[in-house]
Amino acid sequence: MHPAYSVILFTTASGAGYGLLVMLGIGAAAEWLPADRLFGFVAFAVALGAISFGLVASAFHLGRPERMWRAFSQWRSSWLSREGVIAVATYVPTGIFGIGWVILGTNHSAWSIAGLATAGFAAVTVACTAMIYRSLTTIPQWDNAWVVANYLALSIMTGAVLVNALIELTVLPAEPASGVGSIAIVVAYLIKRLYWRAIDTEKPRSTSGTATGLGRFGTVRQLIAPHTEENYVMREMGYRVARKHAAKLRTMASVAAFVLPMLCLAVQTATIRPWAAIPAGLAAVSALVGVLMERWLFFAEARHVVTLFYGAEKQ
Amino acid sequence: MTTLPAATDKKLGLVIDLDTCVGCHACAVNCKQWNSGGEMAPLTDQDPYGSEPSGVWFNRVHTYEVEAEDGGRTVHFPRSCLHCENAACVTVCPTGASYKRTEDGIVLIDEALCIGCKLCSWACPYGAREYDGHSGTMKKCTLCIDRIYNETLSEDERVPACVSTCPSSARHFGDLGDPTSKVSKLVEERGGYDLMPESNYRPTNKYLPPRPRNAVPRSGAPTELPPAPGSDQPFLGWLDRLLSR
Numbered sequence: 001m002h003p004a005y006s007v008i009l010f011t012t013a014s015g016a017g018y019g020l021l022v023m024l025g026i027g028a029a030a031e032w033l034p035a036d037r038l039f040g041f042v043a044f045a046v047a048l049g050a051i052s053f054g055l056v057a058s059a060f061h062l063g064r065p066e067r068m069w070r071a072f073s074q075w076r077s078s079w080l081s082r083e084g085v086i087a088v089a090t091y092v093p094t095g096i097f098g099i100g101w102v103i104l105g106t107n108h109s110a111w112s113i114a115g116l117a118t119a120g121f122a123a124v125t126v127a128c129t130a131m132i133y134r135s136l137t138t139i140p141q142w143d144n145a146w147v148v149a150n151y152l153a154l155s156i157m158t159g160a161v162l163v164n165a166l167i168e169l170t171v172l173p174a175e176p177a178s179g180v181g182s183i184a185i186v187v188a189y190l191i192k193r194l195y196w197r198a199i200d201t202e203k204p205r206s207t208s209g210t211a212t213g214l215g216r217f218g219t220v221r222q223l224i225a226p227h228t229e230e231n232y233v234m235r236e237m238g239y240r241v242a243r244k245h246a247a248k249l250r251t252m253a254s255v256a257a258f259v260l261p262m263l264c265l266a267v268q269t270a271t272i273r274p275w276a277a278i279p280a281g282l283a284a285v286s287a288l289v290g291v292l293m294e295r296w297l298f299f300a301e302a303r304h305v306v307t308l309f310y311g312a313e314k315q
Numbered sequence: 316m317t318t319l320p321a322a323t324d325k326k327l328g329l330v331i332d333l334d335t336c337v338g339c340h341a342c343a344v345n346c347k348q349w350n351s352g353g354e355m356a357p358l359t360d361q362d363p364y365g366s367e368p369s370g371v372w373f374n375r376v377h378t379y380e381v382e383a384e385d386g387g388r389t390v391h392f393p394r395s396c397l398h399c400e401n402a403a404c405v406t407v408c409p410t411g412a413s414y415k416r417t418e419d420g421i422v423l424i425d426e427a428l429c430i431g432c433k434l435c436s437w438a439c440p441y442g443a444r445e446y447d448g449h450s451g452t453m454k455k456c457t458l459c460i461d462r463i464y465n466e467t468l469s470e471d472e473r474v475p476a477c478v479s480t481c482p483s484s485a486r487h488f489g490d491l492g493d494p495t496s497k498v499s500k501l502v503e504e505r506g507g508y509d510l511m512p513e514s515n516y517r518p519t520n521k522y523l524p525p526r527p528r529n530a531v532p533r534s535g536a537p538t539e540l541p542p543a544p545g546s547d548q549p550f551l552g553w554l555d556r557l558l559s560r
Contacts, residue, residue, distance in 0.1 A: 062430050063430065070430060071430060071432070072409075073411050074317045074410060076318055078317055078407050137514060208379075210512070211440075213524065217525075219381065220379050220381050221382070223389060224338075229367055231375075309394060309442060
């Protein structure tokens, strides 16, 4: 599948933003994060900024962005529509939670309920994003049991390293999230590995023989393409990354998304404030770059069954 | 509404005969011509006279070679929207632009509602939907709704443009939901089949397989040219000897 930069940016940025909201919501309810106004302001600005930036980036992917509002109508059948509805709905509890934290300076008791609602809506939005891909049976690498877990784990992981970096940067009188971050990194890494193993060992579902129905006569191969130039279908669905490059890119993405942030968090625990903000910040930057690479691979490694009509043998 | 109808009154669709298709692309060209002025118009072309022309077509004709033990077989294969009963392109649409009609089962796009998110083209296993970068919307085969119900056309012309133009009568149009229709009988007689049946999109359009080949007898017919006349003939033998010196 063609990796559209707008969609890669959208899922990475908004995923991190929603992950940060999950951390803030749970952090307030668990009485781990105090209702510090400066920290609250920065954290909500980063979370809402990343989410809103992501939503705007996704609009650039549309042919008619001015009609974007119509996408809220088909939530009964479409995961894309559900994602839009929940994404917008998430602003409501987030707004209440944010007003309490930043303006009134409280995130306890009743306000923490708004925080938990924020965390819940944020997680559901990320799950809806993942379901858009998961529900496409035309792409075996996306119609995979690990996709939703993968999106949620990476969202929470980036949220955890972000909240950790913000705690250190604002010198918040609270325990930094290096422990939570490390656990999130390990979980996300394991899920990513399981996803990669699943798509590497998946048996082909269709062949050029079943796609054309000509398999009954023997091996089918395309002799003459229907057109001399690439068409939309080939450009959009025909993109693929060579297997040897994919292996290299997986390693690079793993180093940036998991290994380096883990090392940075280890360095951070051995560093005193305010210097601990440096490794904490680097962990967040590296994780985000790694997730961008992972998201690019998620597209580039996905192979659409329509390629069976254009010369692919099995998919 | 992008939920699919539980059942449709008719199942209008095409039956494509891979035995008689000659791969002339007339269906694709006439489709492009008709639809450039019809319901989905215009079917935009980008850089049409340049080095990398690209454009929207509803019909694409592949040619496949099937390698088998008894020799090869060349099959021309027109590919277009199959108007699936289980149309994934419809249910993924976030705006309600894509829909399947209850009255005849035709899958259509309301161009005024489409936001050009392209998700429907990702959901289609058959590559039937092509994005028009000029209008910013998705385009697809309409089964020529502006022909088949068009009372200003004579009755024999009320078939999709691809069917009306096919010089080898490889394309047939009708109600596949009616077991007594001509197309349904054709499917039954010839063993018409679904493309990629394992994916369960339940396409309405059916393909008729190439008929079994007559076995070609290998005995009798000469397989090589007879040897050139040689020295056993008086004049040619003398000429051969003369020229061989």
